[in-house]
């Protein structure tokens with residue numbers, strides 16, 4: 001009963017439009033925004049993007065978003081290309097959507113609808129799926145409410161109640177509300193179980209390193225290179241909605257858990273913020289955050305700012321150590337490539353790499369080891385009775401969490417940094 005479009009048959013003929021509206025609050029640079037929208041559409045299975053364009057508008061026209069002349073011009077182009085689906089990279093009101101669909105004889109998907117499709121396609125965990133379903137239903141509900149207003153207006157604005165159309169819409173709304181309550185209940189349960197999982201994971205004896213970054217920055221590619229994972233990154237945005245975790249051994253021999261996360265995107269529609277945040281909760285537990293940047297992207301600075309601001313609004317503790325990973329240095333011109341390497345080498349907590357060629361990986365891993373030097377992790381040991389001095393040292397340092405005498409010695413749980421562990425081993 002979704003009212004947004006789900007591509008079923010492969011190769012739906014699609015067209016992408018980025019409306020650039022004067023004095024609109026969309027602050028995105030139009031050329032980059034269009035490119036991102038096309039990449040998002042390409043990430044959906046079964047869509048064939050035939051063309052894309054920026055359409056400049058002096059203002060939003062209430063009925064059809066675009067003015068009459070533009071509507072006609074676009075209609076010609078869409079028909080000539082036998083377009084079935086038009087993605088409008090911006091907000092399209094429910095009435096505008098209906099009118100445009102009728103006029104152009106196509107399906108319309110706006111930006112929120114598009115991102116919902118992608119979230120839905122990528123959600124892997126139970127929580128992710130529930131969050132996306134809730135966001136989709138809430139989105140659909142506003143469409144119904146406004147569609148109702150629209151019907152009322154069509155009837156002449158007489159405040160006429162009880163028509164058959166209205167009854168249906170009221171019933172749909174009630175069904176959606178009930179479904180939302182059910183989903184919310186399930187979600188609460190999932191979140192509770194997850195909190196338990198997290199508590200038990202706190203005992204995982206390795207520090208957690210989270211990869212974050214703007215969509216398409218190369219997080220999954222880097223994750224795969226670092227973990228040697230078989231699954232190669234798809235050339236897709238949002239390849240990961242839910243964090244994936246894997247163990248990595250650093251050159252120092254220390255082990256960490258590397259966690260991949262969903263890509264960030266600017267101007268996320270408000271309905272989707274909760275779904276997006278749920279997928280990022282893992283980052284808050286991280287011992288170290290790797291901020292992956294596409295350093296060759298024209299908007300790399302703006303993207304980094306966006307990521308930083310989302311991280312702080314999520315409540316990432318200020319003292320969580322962070323490393324900026326300047327990825328895709330292979331895409332830079334030779335001069336810029338050299339300059340990036342040199343600047344990264346001079347700057348603390350910055351690494352320049354290429355996840356594709358593997359350049360800079362060793363330096364990055366060394367940075368990670370150094371950054372984690374001060375981070376504590378939990379470990380279980382058995383200290384033989386004969387090693388009383390070692391046990392005393394652990395107590396002196398205040399590292400002991402549990403100490404149980406057993407037949408083979410003292411079974412101890414300690415929380416320590418890599419440096420403290422190294423000192424212990426030298427005793």
Ligand SMILES: Nc1nc2c(ncn2[C@@H]2O[C@H](COP(=O)(O)OP(=O)(O)OP(=O)(O)O)[C@@H](O)[C@H]2O)c(=O)[nH]1
Nearest residue numbers: 216217218219220221237238239263328354355356
């Ligand atoms: N040239 C070059 N391309 C890269 C590099 N790293 C990643 N890519 C490409 O960039 C695209 C996106 O990479 P992903 O690893 O899927 O990006 P991501 O950040 O995980 O993307 P989301 O899942 O959307 O957040 C893919 O086409 C990769 O092949 C790199 O170092 N150099």
